[in-house]
Amino acid sequence: MVKPSIHRPTKATVNLKAIEHNINWLKSQIDDKQKIYATVKADGYGHGAVEVSRAAIRAGAKGLAVATVDEAIEIRQAGLVQVPILVLGLTNPRGIVDILQYNLTITVGDAEFFRLAYEELKATNQLELLSLYNLDVHLAVDTGMSRIGVTTKEAINSFTKEIRDFPWVNWIGAFTHFSTAGGGPEEYVEFQWQAWLELNEFLPVGVTERHFANSAMGMWHNERAPKSTIIRFGIAMYGIDPKDALSTDSDLKLVEETSIAALQPALELTTEIIHVKQVPAGTSISYGATYQSAQEEWIATLPIGYADGWHRHYSVVPVLIDGEYAEVAGTINMDQMMVRLPKAYPVGTEVTLIGKNSGLENHPSMIAKKVGTIGYEILTSIGPRVPRVYWS
Numbered sequence: 001m002v003k004p005s006i007h008r009p010t011k012a013t014v015n016l017k018a019i020e021h022n023i024n025w026l027k028s029q030i031d032d033k034q035k036i037y038a039t040v041k042a043d044g045y046g047h048g049a050v051e052v053s054r055a056a057i058r059a060g061a062k063g064l065a066v067a068t069v070d071e072a073i074e075i076r077q078a079g080l081v082q083v084p085i086l087v088l089g090l091t092n093p094r095g096i097v098d099i100l101q102y103n104l105t106i107t108v109g110d111a112e113f114f115r116l117a118y119e120e121l122k123a124t125n126q127l128e129l130l131s132l133y134n135l136d137v138h139l140a141v142d143t144g145m146s147r148i149g150v151t152t153k154e155a156i157n158s159f160t161k162e163i164r165d166f167p168w169v170n171w172i173g174a175f176t177h178f179s180t181a182g183g184g185p186e187e188y189v190e191f192q193w194q195a196w197l198e199l200n201e202f203l204p205v206g207v208t209e210r211h212f213a214n215s216a217m218g219m220w221h222n223e224r225a226p227k228s229t230i231i232r233f234g235i236a237m238y239g240i241d242p243k244d245a246l247s248t249d250s251d252l253k254l255v256e257e258t259s260i261a262a263l264q265p266a267l268e269l270t271t272e273i274i275h276v277k278q279v280p281a282g283t284s285i286s287y288g289a290t291y292q293s294a295q296e297e298w299i300a301t302l303p304i305g306y307a308d309g310w311h312r313h314y315s316v317v318p319v320l321i322d323g324e325y326a327e328v329a330g331t332i333n334m335d336q337m338m339v340r341l342p343k344a345y346p347v348g349t350e351v352t353l354i355g356k357n358s359g360l361e362n363h364p365s366m367i368a369k370k371v372g373t374i375g376y377e378i379l380t381s382i383g384p385r386v387p388r389v390y391w392s
């Protein structure tokens with residue numbers, strides 16, 4: 001496992017107060033009965049799953065959502081045992097012992113999971129676990145994302161029938177996922193909504209958790225009834241607009257000035273100048289010698305590179321130093337990169353890659369727009385070599 005490199009100044013600072021603020025803001029927008037589940041997959045979107053989970057629970061999240069069983073185990077092992085953890089992806093039935101013992105709630109798309117899990121327990125002489133633990137499950141319902149889950153009422157009906165063979169299974173929930181609420185044709189939201197309403201009719205009454213909302217659905221479609229009993233609050237909890245993929249520059253401005261002003265980005269990525277020099281005109285900088293100084297220039301070296309998740313194609317993203325932009329000079333290396341300074345700064349000067357710096361901001365959505373992706377990818381790309389530092 002890669003260990004965080006603490007002997008260099010590059011770090012991601014996570015403001016847990018911002019996470020709490022964003023959850024409190026969402027809470028003010030929804031019904032008291034709706035439960036917020038903090039989505040902390042991919043190490044809490046790069047912020048640190050355990051710390052974010054703790055902050056989210058402090059702010060009133062009633063559960064957590066992750067992508068994999070292993071992510072859930074990490075959180076349980078950190079001592080967070082009091083809330084449900086829903087694993088959103090499909091899991092390997094071979095992991096049934098961990099799933100039971102760590103009290104995880106899993107997602108299934110058919111009853112085959114239970115047959116295979118039973119066989120696994122039998123083969124390893126652990127069937128007695130089924131008298132100690134129950135398995136809580138949610139059924140994935142595919143209404144148009146075409147990723148996982150049942151697509152028809154027939155499939156729901158046969159699942160309903162088959163699950164009776166497994167009295168150790170508690171079928172407590174069903175959920176779907178919308179593909180265009182955060183960007184794409186609005187009509188498709190309506191299409192999926194109709195499919196969801198229709199398939200809901202075939203779920204047994206005992207399946208009481210029925211949820212469809214991620215950040216975008218929770219923020220912009222929460223008027224739809226029956227309401228999502230759980231809101232699987234992800235990107236917006238980290239302070240990022242779920243629609244940042246679509247926004248033109250002016251959209252983005254609008255979004256930031258209006259509803260999304262309520263959301264506070266929680267993560268800042270900073271480093272320090274570790275080397276600085278003045279180069280004469282015509283000096284080639286970095287691999288490939290793609291950059292030549294046009295005149296005498298101040299060039300600083302920063303201890304961060306693509307192996308930290310600051311990808312090579314981020315060379316179009318200026319960094320912030322002392323309230324000024326500094327353009328990247330040449331290609332970004334694995335562990336280092338060079339920038340052109342507006343003037344001389346000493347070694348040790350703070351540099352902001354993501355976040356605010358004396359009135360300027362490198363907002364994850366802006367960076368995403370510049371490099372042709374979405375804020376989610378900017379945040380989750382920050383690698384394990386970058387230490388996470390928390391304040392709350």
Ligand SMILES: *Cc1c(COP(=O)(O)O)cnc(C)c1O
Pocket residue numbers: 039041088177182213214215216232233234235236242
């Ligand atoms: C990742 C994920 C979420 C959270 O989505 P955001 O857009 O980050 O709010 C919710 N539900 C499912 C099924 C997911 O995979």
